Amino acid sequence: MIMMHRYLAVILILISQGALCENFVSLAYDDGGMEDAVKMDGIRGHSVLFTAPYDNWTLSRVAIYGKLTPKPISDPFIIEVWDDDLDQVSKVTDDAVLIFGNEFEWVLVDIPDVNVSRDFFVSFYEFEGIYTGIDRDSGSGRSLITAGDPNRVLEWDIELPQNETNWMIRAVGHSPPPKIGLEVLSDSASPDSPAMIEAKIKDPDHNLKSALLYVVNNKSREVVWSDFKALDGGEKEVQFFWSGTMYQVSNGRTSIAPVFVTDNDVPDLGYGAYLNISALCLLQLEPDAPQIYAFAYFGDDGRFNALVDYLGFAHYISQDVLNIASHDVDYMNYKKGNITLVKDKSRLIFYKMVVPPVQDPYLASHRPVVLSKSVLFNYRLELEEVSADPGDYLVVVEVEDRASNIVIEKGEAGVYII
Ligand SMILES: [Ca+2]
Ligand SMILES: [Ca+2]
Numbered sequence: 001m002i003m004m005h006r007y008l009a010v011i012l013i014l015i016s017q018g019a020l021c022e023n024f025v026s027l028a029y030d031d032g033g034m035e036d037a038v039k040m041d042g043i044r045g046h047s048v049l050f051t052a053p054y055d056n057w058t059l060s061r062v063a064i065y066g067k068l069t070p071k072p073i074s075d076p077f078i079i080e081v082w083d084d085d086l087d088q089v090s091k092v093t094d095d096a097v098l099i100f101g102n103e104f105e106w107v108l109v110d111i112p113d114v115n116v117s118r119d120f121f122v123s124f125y126e127f128e129g130i131y132t133g134i135d136r137d138s139g140s141g142r143s144l145i146t147a148g149d150p151n152r153v154l155e156w157d158i159e160l161p162q163n164e165t166n167w168m169i170r171a172v173g174h175s176p177p178p179k180i181g182l183e184v185l186s187d188s189a190s191p192d193s194p195a196m197i198e199a200k201i202k203d204p205d206h207n208l209k210s211a212l213l214y215v216v217n218n219k220s221r222e223v224v225w226s227d228f229k230a231l232d233g234g235e236k237e238v239q240f241f242w243s244g245t246m247y248q249v250s251n252g253r254t255s256i257a258p259v260f261v262t263d264n265d266v267p268d269l270g271y272g273a274y275l276n277i278s279a280l281c282l283l284q285l286e287p288d289a290p291q292i293y294a295f296a297y298f299g300d301d302g303r304f305n306a307l308v309d310y311l312g313f314a315h316y317i318s319q320d321v322l323n324i325a326s327h328d329v330d331y332m333n334y335k336k337g338n339i340t341l342v343k344d345k346s347r348l349i350f351y352k353m354v355v356p357p358v359q360d361p362y363l364a365s366h367r368p369v370v371l372s373k374s375v376l377f378n379y380r381l382e383l384e385e386v387s388a389d390p391g392d393y394l395v396v397v398e399v400e401d402r403a404s405n406i407v408i409e410k411g412e413a414g415v416y417i418i
Contacts, residue, residue, distance in 0.1 A: 023403040025053070025175040025207060026063065029142050030135035030166040034104060037131040038158060039069055040145070045080070046132050046167040047123035047146035047153070053205035055117040058174040059090075062111060062122055065133035065168035067104045068096060077130060079109055082121040086151040090114040096129045104133060108172065121146065122171055133168035134160065143167045175403030178203040182397055182411045188418065189244035189393070195415040197240045199397045206234030207402040213240040216355045218392040218414065223353035223361070224258040225388075231399075240397075244417045246388045249279070249350055249369060252380045256366040260351045261383070264297070270324045274299040275306060277383060282349040282365065283309060285340055296348060296381075304381035307341065307348075315340045318378050335375060343379075346371045355396055360408070390417045 027050050040046065052059075062079050075097060081090040092111045100107055123146045124132060143165050145154045156162040181200040189195035199211055208231040215225040224246035229238055248257035261279045275297040283294040294315065297306040305318040316339050319331045340346075347368040355361045373380035395411040 023175050023177070023401075023405045024061070024172050025205065025403045027051075027053070027171040027173070029138075029140035030065075030133075030168045030170075031138050032168075033135060033137065034065060034133040034168060035136040036134040036160060037066070037104070038134065038160075039126060039128045039131050040158075041128055042125075043147045044154060045078075045123035045125040045146045045148075046169060047121050047144040048167050048169045048171075049119055049121055049142045049144060050116075050171045051119050052116045053175075053207075056115040057117070057205065058113050059116050059120075059171055060111065060113045060174060061172035062109045062124075063170040063172055064107050064109065064124060064130075065104060066100055066107060066126075066130045068100050068102055069129055069131060075129065077127065078125040079111060080121075080123045080125070080148065080151075081111070081114055081116065082123065082146075082151055083116065084119040086121070086153075088148075088151065089116065089120070096126065100130055104131070116173075120171075122169060123148075124167070124169055135166040135168055136160070136164045138166060139163040140166055175207060175401060175405060176204045177405035177407050178208060178399045178401055180397055180399050180407055180409035182395065182409050184395060184411055184413045184415060185239075187413065187415045189242050189415050190417070191243045191245070194241040194243045197242070197395050197397075197411070197415070199236075199238045199240070199399070199409070201231070201236045201238060201399055203234045203401050205401075205403075208233055208236060209400045209402045211236075211238050212398045212400075213242075214353065214355060214361065214396040214398070215242050215415065216394040216396055217389070218394055221354050221356055222258055223260065223355060224393065226260065226262075226353065228263060240395075242415065244388055245385045247277075247279075248384045248386045249366075250382055250384060251369050251371070252373060254369065255384075256350060256369065257386065258352050258388070259366070259383070260353045260363065261298075271321060273301075274303075274318070274321050274324070276300055279383070280351055280363070283307065283315065284347045284349070284368070285315075286342060286345050291349070294348075296350075298383040302382045302384050304378045304383070314338070316375070319376065331376075339375060341371055341375070341379070343374065344370065344372050348381075355394070361396075361398075388417060392416050 183198045186196040213227040214223045246258040277298045278295045282291040284291045293310040307316040350366045351363045371379040398408045
């Protein structure tokens with residue numbers, strides 16, 4: 001019922017930081033689902049006309065959805081890359097039986113890195129040795145039949161209509177990381193006059209995914225505020241605002257801050273106001289029980305309305321949320337059969353994000369919060385927006401593209417609360 005991918009995305013960002021990723025993107029015109037397959041004889045090649053995402057894009061692999069024919073006539077296959085003048089810019093020959101199998105699958109063939117611009121052709125010659133998958137759902141007009149000596153596009157002469165044929169051949173290349181220019185446009189933060197931070201973001205191959213702002217206490221290095229924005233395209237000016245506040249969780253007896261939270265895009269089924277903000281936490285049902293990752297959901301008014309673990313199991317939903325989900329269910333009956341939280345025993349451990357001067361950001365745990373009040377009053381657990389301490393704050397912006405490039409920019413100027 002509740003979308004989890006946002007948090008998983010956040011967690012994955014944390015995990016992938018510092019890891020060595022190969023940041024590839026795939027150019028594809030097929031839909032990934034095969035409806036047909038053909039092999040072709042000696043001179044004819046399956047060719048796809050690609051358009052480079054930008055000039056001098058580095059192409060480094062070709063992916064082909066194919067399998068060996070039962071009795072290959074000849075072992076080698078050839079992949080050729082031509083520019084838009086039909087001049088060959090790269091060529092590899094390899095042994096089909098070493099690379100393709102007896103079942104259809106995506107096979108990645110390494111080619112020497114080559115820079116391509118504008119339109120370019122990738123042609124696959126298999127000499128009746130390999131069936132090449134065909135997607136027939138989304139004719140792109142980019143699948144052709146080619147031949148070499150001299151390089152040329154042949155007349156379409158196979159049975160399937162050309163406008164229903166997409167060779168399942170993809171071009172795989174590097175995705176350069178985004179660049180961030182960070183500027184603090186207004187540096188004093190208060191509810192009446194928020195600080196304003198602008199990030200000018202450029203990505204050469206136009207596959208931006210998201211931007212995340214952290215406002216970091218200069219002394220403690222704790223993140224007091226974060227703001228996530230989904231992006232697309234290649235050039236964006238993103239404005240962030242901060243009113244000098246942070247989130248605090250309190251159970252009536254004790255409170256902890258700053259708590260790391262995420263805004264939610266809850267599907268609009270009436271739940272929105274109840275599940276708007278969530279916080280990653282560790283759930284411990286009883287003192288000796290294992291700790292498991294979960295998300296606590298809070299409403300616009302700060303009330304605690306749901307607790308869902310990382311597998312999607314709901315340990316608690318509030319009476320308000322149950323009423324929206326199903327009007328006829330009695331909450332006390334529901335509670336008996338479904339709510340696993342134990343009053344005075346179950347504990348939640350919330351997180352704060354820490355951004356050390358030289359290391360990557362990481363999550364640190366707060367002391368546990370015990371659920372000691374009645375479920376009928378939402379355990380009296382609340383998420384409150386409170387004033388952050390006066391002082392200096394750093395701004396950090398983290399931008400990700402769809403090829404898992406992550407770039408972190410720390411602002412030279414900071415913001416402050418008087
Ligand atoms: Ca298909
Ligand atoms: Ca990129």
